[in-house]
Amino acid sequence: MKTVSSLLDSHWYQRYQNISKLNIRSSIYDVTNQCNLRCKGCFFFSSGEDKAAREETDPEKWAAFVDSEKQRGVNLAILIGGEPTLCLDRVAAFYARMPTYCATNGLIKVPRDRFADMMVGISLWGDEDDEKRLRGKDTFRISSKNYEGDPYTYYLYTITPNQVGRTERIIKKIRDVGLKVHMQLLSNDEGVDGFYWRDGELADLRAEMDEMLDAYPDTVISSKYYHKVITTGKMLDRTFGWAECPSVTEPMDTRNHQPRRLIRFIRWASDLETMHRCCTSATRDCSTCKDGAAHMSWIMVNKRAHMRSTEDLQNWIEVYEMFAKLYQFIPW
């Protein structure tokens, strides 16, 4: 029988041990239904999730809720929205209690005197032209001033079909303001014209993502295996989609065949009672879903399947390390 130690030399075994003890249990929280942008293609608004629940506004209820989430075994809170920085007292309820990651468009600066080491992920959808077209604003100009040199911040660069062949300029800009970047792909939930993936484009993009990782290893937080899985939708001999997705809210998971999944994962709406189906939205077509976190988690929950060879297990370790770096369970 193949075991982890039989597949890895001492260097890789040490890397494996560093991550295998982390035991990350994440859940996702809609902090608010409000946003100070309205991006074309944002699943939260295009799916009507902003109207799924009335916001809870009592800070004490948020604090009690986070305590109960901790009791449930959650040890990583992923805050999304709407725009979480519009409700910093709610963000504080999480940050005081557990490791917290805040997704933001970066227009409002998280005050570091209150949130010294909270991980911040700034959404970015391309260069100035694409940002203006999809989001109505060149957000990088503002967010890069707010977060320049911040050691607990990275850009979550959502690559659109329009960005293929143009990613290097963005990555250099991010490097030059002293921040990191992680790449994911647009799913085009609102069917915006000109932003569909065309045949062959994803293969080109995979090569480009690999090149960026090789050229800017201190800036890009990624792995080539992640690039392969997210651009092909394939992992080993399996295809991503509803039957395989690990990021489904546990009490809403009606699938009979029980794929490997994130244990105790729930995505909560901002009333602290309503649950959403998954980490994106129930209106998204799973067969075209390109969600980066769901693909990453798909790999991570399937360790045993990657124990068929040394190379497969090393790929699995690199993706787990990438995830752990993005949420600062291990250093960059």
Ligand code: SF4
């Ligand atoms: S839309 Fe994406 S994240 Fe949601 S269940 Fe489908 S595959 Fe998973």
